[in-house]
Amino acid sequence: MTIETKNPETLVLHAGYRSDPETGAVAVPIYQTTSYQFDSAEHAANLFALKQFGNIYTRIMNPTTAVLEERMTALEGGAASLAVSSGQAASTLAIQNVAKAGDNIVSSTELYGGTYNLFANTLPNMGIEVRFVDPSDPENFRRATDENTKAYYAETLPNPRLRVFPIKDVATIGNEVGVPLIMDNTAAPIICRPIEHGAHIVVYSTTKYIGGHGTSIGGMIIDAGNFDWETNSDRFPLLTQPDPSYHGAVWTEAVKPLGPIAYIIRARVVLLRDLGSAMSPMNAFQFIQGMETLPLRMREHCRNAIAVAEFLSKHPLVDTVTHPSQAQGKERDIADTYLKGGYGGLLGFELKGGKEAGIKFIDSLKMFFHVANIGDARSLAIHPGSTTHSQLNAKEQALTGISDSYVRLSIGIEHIDDILADLSQALEASNS
Ligand code: PLP
Numbered sequence: 001m002t003i004e005t006k007n008p009e010t011l012v013l014h015a016g017y018r019s020d021p022e023t024g025a026v027a028v029p030i031y032q033t034t035s036y037q038f039d040s041a042e043h044a045a046n047l048f049a050l051k052q053f054g055n056i057y058t059r060i061m062n063p064t065t066a067v068l069e070e071r072m073t074a075l076e077g078g079a080a081s082l083a084v085s086s087g088q089a090a091s092t093l094a095i096q097n098v099a100k101a102g103d104n105i106v107s108s109t110e111l112y113g114g115t116y117n118l119f120a121n122t123l124p125n126m127g128i129e130v131r132f133v134d135p136s137d138p139e140n141f142r143r144a145t146d147e148n149t150k151a152y153y154a155e156t157l158p159n160p161r162l163r164v165f166p167i168k169d170v171a172t173i174g175n176e177v178g179v180p181l182i183m184d185n186t187a188a189p190i191i192c193r194p195i196e197h198g199a200h201i202v203v204y205s206t207t208k209y210i211g212g213h214g215t216s217i218g219g220m221i222i223d224a225g226n227f228d229w230e231t232n233s234d235r236f237p238l239l240t241q242p243d244p245s246y247h248g249a250v251w252t253e254a255v256k257p258l259g260p261i262a263y264i265i266r267a268r269v270v271l272l273r274d275l276g277s278a279m280s281p282m283n284a285f286q287f288i289q290g291m292e293t294l295p296l297r298m299r300e301h302c303r304n305a306i307a308v309a310e311f312l313s314k315h316p317l318v319d320t321v322t323h324p325s326q327a328q329g330k331e332r333d334i335a336d337t338y339l340k341g342g343y344g345g346l347l348g349f350e351l352k353g354g355k356e357a358g359i360k361f362i363d364s365l366k367m368f369f370h371v372a373n374i375g376d377a378r379s380l381a382i383h384p385g386s387t388t389h390s391q392l393n394a395k396e397q398a399l400t401g402i403s404d405s406y407v408r409l410s411i412g413i414e415h416i417d418d419i420l421a422d423l424s425q426a427l428e429a430s431n432s
Contacts, residue, residue, distance in 0.1 A: 087205020
């Protein structure tokens, strides 16, 4: 039985699974198995030839992970999804699925530090050039495009600068020139659905808000099914030309009867098969648990973050506050276009006392955890300049939007009075 709804609060509890047909179990069982008994030699051969869909080996698919994939697909309004071992694996595979050595992608400069490193160093080492452009003018994406451009890449709510990305404008350019837009929506689940604004592929670090409890590393790739690979077939030979690693299958042809899912099927049966960054079933279970309360948690994260932004913006020791709720003019208009029901739980600020005060502030926090993570139910803080973004040089740090005195907060779902009390005492201590 499927529940017909578009409401996220219901989808996260019901999409993709009702109860276990064998036992009636209502919670999704953890299928902690590597492999699956074939019915017969013919059955096995059909599964390997993709003539029939079914479980073969947990590196490629798993019934627990499949429920998580279906729930994420339903939540995002996509066609199909693929769970992987981390957010980094999700962005890497999302690109490798269309780009090979000699190709390029165009990316926003406003990125998580790990993604920036992947794009500035590791992908170029593999022969994939990354062209960084300022996202404040969407036309920069078109200008950087040539016949070898295979994807556009950006984050919905990129920290640390937290300027919302103009998804629709860049997706429209992508449709015009034949390049898909990959959106990392890690910081904005529930409050933004990038596919509704035209994004073609969505990636997540499920490690963050999806899991929500800081227990598990994971990633997700969601295929919107809205990109026309065939019309742009010269640009995408990996999807539209015979694949020698799979008996000459042409992915856009082979999976047509199943729907517009050529991209995600190739990512699963070629890239996961060969590169092996699969999500463990135990972690899939943790993410399923996390998802059940995701809409509730996001509401509280957003509500608390607005209150913190207001508090900090009036505090005499604080120089600047970065949160979409404090943005003005065009930046605020873009935030209001794409974010619904809140402005996210991430927030940044600079102390008047500079780097020294920033470090004192972090060391004085009592309830906030000092960790390299975001999206936990607990409140978290970090000084990006000396940690997450420390591998970037000063120019690169400035490009991604951080200064020496910048402190990043990931506002949790504790009572707002306790959050403000901890911030208040740490601010006082930073000035002593
Ligand atoms: N994307 C964003 C926006 C992130 O913040 C992170 C991690 O902090 C990642 C991707 C990478 O995710 P993971 O740590 O799960 O590999």
